[in-house]
Amino acid sequence: MTCMTRFLLTAAMFCGATYGAEAADLSQPPPVINYPAPVTADPGPTGWYLRGDVGVGIVNSSSWYESSIDSPSAGVTTGWINKSVNDTAFVDAGVGYQFTDNLRGDVTLQYRTATSFQGGNYIKNNTTQAVGENSITGATSSVIGLVNGYYDITHWNGLTPYVGAGIGFAYNQMHATSTQQGGFSPNEYGVYPTGGQTNLAWALHTGLSYDINSRLKLEMGYSFLNYGDTKAGPLTCYGSSTPVACNDMFKIHSLTSSDFHLGMRWLLDGQASGSSSYQSNFQSNWQQPTTFRQSSTSYQSSSAPVYQGGQTPVVARY
Numbered sequence: 001m002t003c004m005t006r007f008l009l010t011a012a013m014f015c016g017a018t019y020g021a022e023a024a025d026l027s028q029p030p031p032v033i034n035y036p037a038p039v040t041a042d043p044g045p046t047g048w049y050l051r052g053d054v055g056v057g058i059v060n061s062s063s064w065y066e067s068s069i070d071s072p073s074a075g076v077t078t079g080w081i082n083k084s085v086n087d088t089a090f091v092d093a094g095v096g097y098q099f100t101d102n103l104r105g106d107v108t109l110q111y112r113t114a115t116s117f118q119g120g121n122y123i124k125n126n127t128t129q130a131v132g133e134n135s136i137t138g139a140t141s142s143v144i145g146l147v148n149g150y151y152d153i154t155h156w157n158g159l160t161p162y163v164g165a166g167i168g169f170a171y172n173q174m175h176a177t178s179t180q181q182g183g184f185s186p187n188e189y190g191v192y193p194t195g196g197q198t199n200l201a202w203a204l205h206t207g208l209s210y211d212i213n214s215r216l217k218l219e220m221g222y223s224f225l226n227y228g229d230t231k232a233g234p235l236t237c238y239g240s241s242t243p244v245a246c247n248d249m250f251k252i253h254s255l256t257s258s259d260f261h262l263g264m265r266w267l268l269d270g271q272a273s274g275s276s277s278y279q280s281n282f283q284s285n286w287q288q289p290t291t292f293r294q295s296s297t298s299y300q301s302s303s304a305p306v307y308q309g310g311q312t313p314v315v316a317r318y
Contacts, residue, residue, distance in 0.1 A: 046098045046099065046100065046101075047097070047098060047267055047268060047269045048095065048096070048097055048267070048268040048269055049095070049096050049097070049098060049104075049106075049265050049266055049267045049268060050093075050094070050095055050096075050265070050266045050268065051093065051094045051095070051096060051106060051108070051219075051263060051264065051265045051266070052091075052092070052093045052094075052263055052264055053090075053091070053092050053093075053108075053219070053221075053261040053262065053263030054089070054090070054091050054261065054262060054263070055089070055090055055091075055259050055260050055261030055262065055263075056087055056088070056089055056090070056259070056260055057087060057088045057089075057090055057112065057225070057257035057258065057259045057260075058087050058257060058258040058259075059085045059086070059087060059088055059115060059255065059256070059257045060085065060255075060256050060257070060258075061083075061085055061252050061253065061254055061255045061256065062083075062254070063252070063253035063254050064080065064083050064119060064250075064251070064252055064253070065249070065250070065251040065252075065253065066121065066136070066179075066248060066249070066250045066251075067247075067248045067249045067250075068123070068246075068248045069121045069123070069134075072123070075125065075126050075127060076123050076124060076125055076126060077123075077124040077126060078121065078122065078123050078124070079121060079122060080119065080120070080121045081119075081120040081121055081122060081133070082118075082119060082120050083117070083118075083119035083120075084117065084118060084119070085115060085116075085117040085140075085252070085255070086115045086116050086117065087115065088112050088113055088114075088115035088257070089112075089113045090110055090111060090112040090113065090259070090261075091110070091111055092108045092109060092110035092111070092144075092261075092263075093108065093109060094106045094107050094108030094109065094148075095107060096148075096265075098267070101152070101155070102151055102152045102153075103149075103150070103151060103152075104149075104150050104152065105147070105148060105149045105150065106147075106148050106150075107145070107146070107147050107148070108145070108146050108148060108166075109143070109144070109145050110142075110143070110144040110145070110146070111141075111142075111143055111144075112141060112142040112143075112144065113141060114139040114140065114141040114175070115139060115140060115141070116137065116138070116139045117137070117138055117139065117140065117252065118135070118136070118137045119135070119136050120133060120134065120135050120136070121133070121134050121136070122134070132181055133181075134179055134180065134181045135179065135180045136177070136178070136179045136180075136250065137176075137177070137178060138174055138175065138176055138177030138178065138192070138232065139174070139175055139176050139177075140172055140173065140174045140175075140230045140252065140255075141172075141173050141175075142170055142171065142172045142173070142227060142230075142255075143170070143171045144168065144169070144170045144171075144201050144225070144227055145168045145169050145170075145201075146166035146167065146168035146201065146202075146203060147166060147167060147168055148164055148165070148166035148203070148205065149164055149165060149166070150162050150163070150164035150205065151163055151164065152209075158210055158211040159208060159209070159210055159211075160208065160209045160210075160211070160217075161206075161207070161208050162205070162206065162207060162208070162209065162221075163205065163206050164204075164205035164206070165202070165203065165204050165205065166202065166203040166205065167200075167201070167202045167203075168200075168201050168202075169198060169199065169200065169201055170198070170199045170200075170201035170227035170228050171196060171197070171198045171199075172196060172197055172198075172199065172227065172228060172229065172230035172255065173194065173195070173196040173230065174192070174194065174195050174196065174230045174231060174232045174250075174252070175194040175232075176194075177191070177192040177232045177250065178190065178191050178192065179191075179192070179235065179248075179250075189237075189238055190235045190236055190237040190238060190246055190248070191235070191236050191238070192232035192233055192234075192235050192236075192250055193232065193233035193234070193236075194232070194233065195230075195231045195232040195233040196230070196231075197228070197229055197230055197231050199227060199228025199229055200228060201225065201226065201227040201228060202225075202226055203223045203224060203225045203226070203259075204223065204224045205221060205222070205223045206221065206222055206223075207219060207220055207221025207222060208220055208221070209265070214267075215266060215267040216264065216265070216266055216267075217264065217265040217266075218262075218263075218264060219261075219262070219263045219264065219265060220261075220262055221260075221261050221263070222258070222259065222260055222261075223258075223259040223261065224256070224257075224258060224259075225256065225257045225258075225259055226254070226255070226256050227255050227256070227257070228254070228255060229251055229252060229253045229254065229255065230251070230252050230255065231249070231250065231251040231252070232249075232250045232251075234246075234247045234248065234249060235247065235248035235249070235250070
């Protein structure tokens with residue numbers, strides 16, 4: 001066998017051995033790396049909270065009743081000329097509970113400051129055609145208690161829009177109410193003593209809260225409130241030197257208000273449900289499985305932490 005023949009045979013054997021080693025090396029399965037599940041934004045803690053609000057209410061009532069006007073005697077014609085209730089300010093405080101990331105409820109007590117009202121009506125004598133115009137002025141204040149439930153729609157960059165509803169009671173008091181009659185001789189005026197009435201109250205809520213930190217939230221909201229009726233005591237007339245019990249009654253029906261408020265909510269206790277559940281799952285799924293590192297002849301095992309988070313496996317390619 002010539003030198004050239006031996007050289008060619010040796011080279012062929014070396015190439016075959018090298019290819020076989022590489023083929024055996026590549027026949028090993030590639031490593032699978034599972035990455036941890038993405039951390040979702042924690043919407044906030046659960047537990048008890050305190051709340052407080054201040055705001056203004058745009059009050060409305062289209063239904064007024066004065067017995068001498070709305071239930072007149074025979075021979076006269078009556079009617080209302082105008083009626084209006086001014087806006088009011090209010091403050092409330094309450095305690096509530098955040099049940100889940102989306103559901104919460106609270107109990108609130110609200111005080112609405114005295115707001116003035118004014119109206120005018122007329123009485124026409126159908127025989128003499130004499131017309132008398134009456135003016136009526138006064139004020140009304142309220143204490144309102146509500147049990148409220150809310151649904152926090154979503155959580156995004158610390159902002160949480162919400163909707164809700166509440167039901168409870170309202171105690172409405174009428175005071176400093178008087179009436180002045182003109183057009184007849186002699187002119188008369190009268191005074192209604194302070195009166196009050198307790199009613200069913202209900203409200204619809206919507207608004208937006210902002211997370212100042214994990215426990216303190218700033219809230220801006222709107223509520224439509226229906227808080228019932230209010231009334232004064234029986235009228236006393238002063239048309240002569242001796243007061244006369246006229247016994248007229250005056251009521252304002254169906255008080256409603258469009259309320260705009262700014263408030264704070266402060267969490268007392270509890271834990272961040274979103275972050276704690278993720279942390280426990282994260283810790284429980286850490287393992288020390290075997291991964292592989294490529295060598296020229298085989299895959300050698302080494303120990304490295306891999307999170308088995310149930311994500312789509314990523315195949316490492318070399």
